[in-house]
Amino acid sequence: MNINLTKLGWNETLFTKTDPAIIARVITVQRNSYRISDGEMEYLAHVSGKFLNAANGAIDFPTVGDWVAVEKLKLEKKAVIQHVLPRKSQLVRQAAGDKTEAQLVAANLDTIFIVSSLNDDLNIRRIERYIVAVYESGASPVIVLTKKDAYEEEQLTALIAQVETVAIGVPIIVVSNITGEGIQDLNTYLKPAETVALVGSSGVGKSTLVNVLSERNVQKTKDVRLDDSKGRHTTTHRELFVLESGALLIDTPGMRELQLWDGEAAVDTAFEDVEDFASACFFSDCQHDTEPGCRVQEALASGELSQDRFDSYQKLLRELAFEKRKQDQKAQLEEKNKWKQRAKNMKATYKQRGYK
Ligand SMILES: Nc1nc2c(ncn2[C@@H]2O[C@H](COP(=O)(O)OP(=O)(O)OP(=O)(O)O)[C@@H](O)[C@H]2O)c(=O)[nH]1
Numbered sequence: 357m358n359i360n361l362t363k364l365g366w367n368e369t370l371f372t373k374t375d376p377a378i379i380a381r382v383i384t385v386q387r388n389s390y391r392i393s394d395g396e397m398e399y400l401a402h403v404s405g406k407f408l409n410a411a412n413g414a415i416d417f418p419t420v421g422d423w424v425a426v427e428k429l430k431l432e433k434k435a436v437i438q439h440v441l442p443r444k445s446q447l448v449r450q451a452a453g454d455k456t457e458a459q460l461v462a463a464n465l466d467t468i469f470i471v472s473s474l475n476d477d478l479n480i481r482r483i484e485r486y487i488v489a490v491y492e493s494g495a496s497p498v499i500v501l502t503k504k505d506a507y508e509e510e511q512l513t514a515l516i517a518q519v520e521t522v523a524i525g526v527p528i529i530v531v532s533n534i535t536g537e538g539i540q541d542l543n544t545y546l547k548p549a550e551t552v553a554l555v556g557s558s559g560v561g562k563s564t565l566v567n568v569l570s571e572r573n574v575q576k577t578k579d580v581r582l583d584d585s586k587g588r589h590t591t592t593h594r595e596l597f598v599l600e601s602g603a604l605l606i607d608t609p610g611m612r613e614l615q616l617w618d619g620e621a622a623v624d625t626a627f628e629d630v631e632d633f634a635s636a637c638f639f640s641d642c643q644h645d646t647e648p649g650c651r652v653q654e655a656l657a658s659g660e661l662s663q664d665r666f667d668s669y670q671k672l673l674r675e676l677a678f679e680k681r682k683q684d685q686k687a688q689l690e691e692k693n694k695w696k697q698r699a700k701n702m703k704a705t706y707k708q709r710g711y712k
């Protein structure tokens with residue numbers, strides 16, 4: 357049993373075939389280098405050449421929260437990452453911009469706090485989208501609503517009721533980072549060796565919440581700051597902290613929008629209410645349009661299901677189908693280019709050898 361690794365969330369049932377002496381956890385990602393910890397010491401790390409050659413895309417590269425197998429250069433506090441150990445969960449989104457590309461937010465999370473503030477920013481459609489992404493990641497979602505202090509009890513009840521309509525089976529915790537109300541309710545999820553990540557839009561109070569949770573001193577996994585090549589301190593965005601409770605907390609930068617990458621099955625889970633109605637339709641392949649015996653249309657007419665919620669469900673499914681088409685096209689193109697390149701190489705070889 358490696359006590360140092362245990363503090364970082366490792367347990368002996370993980371990676372039984374890998375020698376604990378070469379395991380470390382990724383604390384932050386800085387462009388092409390990583391800060392990793394073995395619970396005893398931090399290292400500045402990069403991936404090996406072999407790793408680079410084998411990597412197929414962004415998802416293959418280490419992210420914050422990953423367990424990695426490394427070669428350590430203890431004296432220099434440097435390490436080389438040989439490979440990423442299998443992830444038990446991974447939060448992925450479609451990268452911002454036009455490129456069809458997955459972006460890893462964090463890995464090996466037990467719980468994800470979907471943070472939203474109760475003010476004008478409260479957007480239940482956005483919360484729905486986050487719930488889908490979290491289910492898809494394999495971690496458990498918890499909705500954390502901040503800025504409770506800004507509301508009267510009555511207004512609060514109405515706002516929470518709104519969130520409840522989209523958070524079927526998802527715990528909702530209402531807090532104030534200012535008065536500290538509700539903060540202790542988060543303790544259920546902040547258990548020793550459990551990893552929790554915070555996600556949400558900018559300005560919802562994630563950083564403030566991290567400060568409140570770590571008030572009794574964020575014990576950085578080890579307080580050595582590594583300089584970048586220019587000798588300046590690097591500000592890192594995603595970082596894993598060890599809380600006093602022993603829980604591991606990952607802060608992520610505010611996302612302007614969360615574009616889904618994958619998750620049709622997760623939509624089914626997040627929209628269990630809609631799925632329940634749909635499964636009661638007369639036709640098993642009902643499009644919930646004008647078919648007779650459509651339970652969804654009936655629920656919409658009676659008000660059991662809100663039109664907004666149904667629209668959102670359909671929109672997310674359409675979006676995912678579109679995303680999938682783009683990904684397939686990209687994969688096809690890459691395959692084609694690979695064969696083109698091979699043919700070219702072959703021709704060159706033939707020419708060299710004087711074949712025709
Ligand atoms: N009234 C009130 N204000 C809060 C609360 N939590 C955070 N704030 C304020 O909301 C603003 C934004 O908070 P941040 O913690 O910086 O938000 P963030 O989610 O970390 O934003 P990014 O770092 O951009 O992702 C700050 O002015 C905070 O003081 C709260 O519970 N109540």
Ligand SMILES: [Zn+2]
Pocket residue numbers: 634637638642643644645647649650651652653
């Ligand atoms: Zn139907």
